Amino acid sequence: MKTISILGSTGSIGRSTLKVIDAFPDRFDVVLLSAHRSREKLLEQIRHVRPRYAAISTPNDAAWLRDQCRGSRTEILCGEAELLAAIRELRADLTVSAMVGAAGLKPTMAAIESGSTIALANKEAMVVAGAFMSQAARDYQVDILPVDSEHNALHQCLRGEKRAEVKRLILTASGGPFRTYEGDMSAIQPQQALKHPTWDMGRKISIDSATMMNKGLEVIEAHFLFGFAADEIAIVVHPQSVVHSLIETVDGSYKCQLGRTDMCDPIQYALTWPQRLASPFETFDITRGIDLHFYPPDPVKFPCIELAYQALRQEGAAPTVLNAANEVTVQAFLDHRILFTDIPRINRMCLDQLGTTRITVLDDLFAVDEETRRVAARQVQEQRR
Ligand SMILES: NC(=O)C1=CN([C@@H]2O[C@H](COP(=O)(O)OP(=O)(O)OC[C@H]3O[C@@H](n4cnc5c(N)ncnc54)[C@H](OP(=O)(O)O)[C@@H]3O)[C@@H](O)[C@H]2O)C=CC1
Ligand SMILES: CC(=O)[C@@H](O)[C@H](O)COP(=O)(O)O
Ligand SMILES: [Mn+2]
Secondary structure: OEEEEEEOOOOHHHHHHHHHHHHOOOOEEEEEEEOOOOHHHHHHHHHHHOOOEEEEOOHHHHHHHHHHOOOOOOEEEEHHHHHHHHHHHHOOOEEEEOOOOHHHHHHHHHHHHOOOEEEEOOHHHHHHHHHHHHHHHHHOOOOEEEOOHHHHHHHHHHOOOOHHHEEEEEEEEOOOOOOOOOOOHHHOOHHHHOOOOOOOOOHHHHHHHHHOHHHHHHHHHHHHHHOOOHHHEEEEEOOOOOEEEEEEEOOOOEEEEEOOOOOHHHHHHHHHOOOOOOOOOOOOOOOOOOOOOOEOOOOOOOOHHHHHHHHHHHOOOHHHHHHHHHHHHHHHHHOOOOOOOHHHHHHHHHHHHHOOOOOOOHHHHHHHHHHHHHHHHHHHHHHHO
8 A cells, every 4th residue: 555645635746546446445545635724625535535644724623623523533633833843753665745835845845855756736836946846856865746737738748768869848728718819808807707618726836727827837847857958948828738748859749638628537647656557537638629729828918927937047035935926915915905907017027026035055046935925915015005
């Protein structure tokens, strides 16, 4: 049995992970679950998989869970410090990193340092601290297996290829809900932006897809996962989301991975890697007559794409700054405190102001993350006056 920790088990990726695990009852033993605020959902999961530990963020929720779980074998943990200690103690065979945002960075680093293989969905951790995470993975000889559908596709396409023979990576983008929208972008409301055309996902990533910052973050994620430079990573809009990404080889071939728009597939790939196991799910029907279209993204309509390339080229603190600003602006937009078009505007302001901050150690990144959040929050406040 492979022991599995799931960070962010109550979210969209966390729930899909449990679905995959349920489909392979003799292969996986879930030893840790974690949630932020969803205590009822977490309780249900605890009763279902009976992990060694379950972690939640606030003392109030932890007390409630302890009460509900009295007599059970699961120990309830409260807050980040207890979660990190459990990750280090358990040293799970594999950790699914599926929290949203930079909050996932410390737990993911702790899992790497414990020697656990990482199934990485939490792209923000890689954007914030890609160089440090990759170095830690080398130091602790840990594999980081991408769950993000594009990077999972690239992982599959790159299998068996020599680095020198791959010219570039091409990330597919659905184009989000506003791909063909011709109205006033500043009038877009959260409910419209949350309606992703092809994937069912959490709220933050859904807004990122709507601004196409998701693709920008994925360019940075691809750089750190696969070691390609900004100029060797392209984005192509592909509204069907059937081709999950492509590589171009030096001899002019394109190689792609395609499949369903269901995250259970890349999760299964990561959980069972390096094996491939027969899918327990309904598989993709190639004969169903789908047209596949590919065309370049619109950088004027979606300025977040260029911001991400700028941050990647700047390196150092810039990706951390862009991510922190974006986390603040996305939440502010969801709370109706700023307009859709304020997201790239404030993100750019933060990147210009703080992107060149000097970084030597990981703690410098945490400091610049905090400072950016302060600056971005001030900009959000200004906007409300
Ligand atoms: N959903 C998808 O299809 C895809 C997601 N990803 C990436 O995977 C990650 C997770 O996405 P998704 O599952 O959609 O997100 P969700 O919002 O659905 O879930 C996020 C999870 O993280 C927990 N969480 C949120 N904030 C904190 C915090 N501050 N501290 C600790 N835990 C926290 C949530 O707990 P609670 O439920 O209690 O709030 C929940 O378990 C993101 O980085 C996203 O970009 C990548 C590709 C596809
Ligand atoms: C499922 C997944 O990996 C998401 O990142 C998805 O790709 C988002 O869709 P967009 O292509 O619209 O960003
Ligand atoms: Mn993706």
